[in-house]
Amino acid sequence: MEAAEMxxxxxxxxxxxxxxxxxxxxxRDIVRMVHAVNSGHPGASLGCTDFFVTLYFNIMMHDAxxxxxxxxxxxxxxxxxxxISPVWYSTLAxxxxxxxAELNTFRKLNSRLQGHPATEEGLPGIRxxxxxxxxxxxxxxxxxxxKRLDKDESTVFVLHGDGELQEGQIWEAAMYAAHRKLDNIxxxxxxxxxxxxxxxxxxxxxxxxxxxxxxFGWNVLEMDGHDIDAIIKTIEKAKxxxxxxxxxxxxxxxxxxxxxxxxxxxxKWHGVAPNxxxxxxxxxxxxETLGDYPEPKK
Amino acid sequence: MEITVSxxxxxxxxxxxxxxxxxxxxxxxxxxxxxxLTGSLKMNAFEKAYPERFFQVGIAEANMMGVxxxxxxxxxxxxxxxxxxxxxxxxxxxxxxxxxxxxxxxKICASHAGLTLGEDGATHQILEDIxxxxxxxxxxxxxxxxxxxxxxxxxxxxxxxxxxxxxxxxPSWPIFTPAESGFQIGKAQLIKSGKDVTIFAxxxxxxxxxxxxxxxxxxxxxxxxxxxxTIKPLDIEAVLDSVSKTRCVVTAEEHQRNGGLGDSIAQVLxxxxxLPMQMVAVxxxxxxxxxxAQLMTKYGIDTADVVAAVVRVLKRKK
Numbered sequence: 207m208e209a210a211e212m213x214x215x216x217x218x219x220x221x222x223x224x225x226x227x228x229x230x231x232x233x234r235d236i237v238r239m240v241h242a243v244n245s246g247h248p249g250a251s252l253g254c255t256d257f258f259v260t261l262y263f264n265i266m267m268h269d270a271x272x273x274x275x276x277x278x279x280x281x282x283x284x285x286x287x288x289x290i291s292p293v294w295y296s297t298l299a300x301x302x303x304x305x306x307a308e309l310n311t312f313r314k315l316n317s318r319l320q321g322h323p324a325t326e327e328g329l330p331g332i333r334x335x336x337x338x339x340x341x342x343x344x345x346x347x348x349x350x351x352x353k354r355l356d357k358d359e360s361t362v363f364v365l366h367g368d369g370e371l372q373e374g375q376i377w378e379a380a381m382y383a384a385h386r387k388l389d390n391i392x393x394x395x396x397x398x399x400x401x402x403x404x405x406x407x408x409x410x411x412x413x414x415x416x417x418x419x420x421x422f423g424w425n426v427l428e429m430d431g432h433d434i435d436a437i438i439k440t441i442e443k444a445k446x447x448x449x450x451x452x453x454x455x456x457x458x459x460x461x462x463x464x465x466x467x468x469x470x471x472x473x474k475w476h477g478v479a480p481n482x483x484x485x486x487x488x489x490x491x492x493x494e495t496l497g498d499y500p501e502p503k504k
Numbered sequence: 505m506e507i508t509v510s511x512x513x514x515x516x517x518x519x520x521x522x523x524x525x526x527x528x529x530x531x532x533x534x535x536x537x538x539x540x541l542t543g544s545l546k547m548n549a550f551e552k553a554y555p556e557r558f559f560q561v562g563i564a565e566a567n568m569m570g571v572x573x574x575x576x577x578x579x580x581x582x583x584x585x586x587x588x589x590x591x592x593x594x595x596x597x598x599x600x601x602x603x604x605x606x607x608x609x610x611k612i613c614a615s616h617a618g619l620t621l622g623e624d625g626a627t628h629q630i631l632e633d634i635x636x637x638x639x640x641x642x643x644x645x646x647x648x649x650x651x652x653x654x655x656x657x658x659x660x661x662x663x664x665x666x667x668x669x670x671x672x673x674x675p676s677w678p679i680f681t682p683a684e685s686g687f688q689i690g691k692a693q694l695i696k697s698g699k700d701v702t703i704f705a706x707x708x709x710x711x712x713x714x715x716x717x718x719x720x721x722x723x724x725x726x727x728x729x730x731x732x733x734t735i736k737p738l739d740i741e742a743v744l745d746s747v748s749k750t751r752c753v754v755t756a757e758e759h760q761r762n763g764g765l766g767d768s769i770a771q772v773l774x775x776x777x778x779l780p781m782q783m784v785a786v787x788x789x790x791x792x793x794x795x796x797a798q799l800m801t802k803y804g805i806d807t808a809d810v811v812a813a814v815v816r817v818l819k820r821k822k
Contacts, residue, residue: 276579284574325606333577335606338597344567345602348574348582351559355535355580375598378567385562 219263222434227495228300229259229434233465234492235296235309235499240479243313246321249462249475250367251293253398253431257365257458258297260437267360270302273330281360282349284334286342287367287396288322289477294331295319300496303331309499340373342366343393347379350388350453361445364393369401372410377422383453384423391453392444393424396431398460400473419455431460466491507695507714510679514651516672516708517615521546523658524583524613528554531581531662537572538585539565544674545585545615565590569598569610576608581662584610588617588671589630596636603667604640611661612637613670618758619786619803620675620708620796629791629799634706635763637669638736644668645735646689647757647765649710650679653733656687664689671707673758675796678711681731690734692742698728701814701821702746702753706732706765709756709784709805716756716810727814732765743772752821753781754813758805761785780820782813 219225232255240246266281285294299306311317318329322337334345346364353360383391403409419426425447429440444454463469466488480488527534528550537559538547551558561568565586572582591614603610621629637645644666648654654672661668686693696717705713710731717727728746747753755766766783773779786803800806
């Protein structure tokens, strides 16, 4: 595909401080969204906020105002660990995929913002349902195959939880991507070491995760998921590996609950919403930078 | 319709292979995936003609369904191929979330369905797949009855937007439907008209039901035979039209009684026009090794079973 046919990013923000300001607002949205319905998954949503903001506002070539399901000529993102929908919804909204005000419908009846991402009501930015774990890498492989068939040079991104890697389908897809030399895939693992029942190492340890991916035939990179500068540089490095004939995975170290002191680093906030008092405490720690989404009309 | 029986028999899976090959030429967006059963699914010709559009996924069916969903997201029309058992039960959650709920235009093509798989035995003889697939919202379920119809169904599915399950089989089987006409997704096919009883059949049992109708004619019973090749969406109008005339019903299928065609017909009758009904189907049991003919007899889905069911239902008819 000619470079001219590629979609231009709507907004490429290179100023790290500006990205941090967006991340602060996304974190506010996350805690407000889960608090409003007393359900949802704040832990890894907060942990992946810096990654999402960097991906959508700095890295990806995408056109938020003209969402294309087929992603022809633009980068595609799949969220395999669908339970961290709050961070995705907030990032999509602030990117321009749908009105920020719609965040106040999260997990409510008749909303496009389902508890886990879904396509049924046509929410722009979502290409496949996820929630039942382990399925996103396969879908990313299919999209990557189609892009190669169509000589479309854009990239397929996919995010996984580390606990999610306990699902066998992940490794079927990992084998497939390497065998098929799908070097247009960049997978990221949210390597926070926690899952619902406790530490990943206690529940079902992943062992030598770097070695596992390498043995499956992948390029393996590592990064600090809370250092926006490092995220930009690492993903650029991953993109430069196009042509290696190998897919690339980035093991991203994060802390569950990042940004809220009483949530950080504990699996207890995987899928629990803050109460009124806890919400107040959390919001004091997160600057309102872009304006909070409005409360729903009573 | 006028039934013309071809002098040669063929397996329905070869109808799929032929249809897929033709789609390769007519539809550049059609792609095919197979989980290490290319020969069994008769996908070799497509693979040879369109190698860049054929994806060998190895023995990893869950991944195959996800890759197909991804290809469909990008605008391709993927046809997946493996045995019916591995096309459904093994990958139910992948189909449910990534294909059915996500409304992906994936065609799940399943061979070696039912008892007529034969000697491999019950591990491979799935008899629950129609039920699993028809329960999924957004899913179309097609079970053609012979080689010609399987080819036509394959061609038709490429034009039909949405998730679909296409079920066919292994054994050589009579060819008795037209090569180029008579098939439309969702439209029941009249095989033989009659006035005393309606036999609704699907898949291999359509031929058995046609044979049964000929035997019944010799006893003076005029049976109508209707091919329900599309289990979902069911042609309710055709069902009600026929039973309004015959006032009693037999269903026939190579599937469990629970969840099969009989269930679907019973639901239509119960909601609209309760009538005496008998079901020819496997009754809550697994199969076993044996020849297809032996198994159809032992598990009660042979011509004689259809005849017996008609005799029983006629006794109940008021």
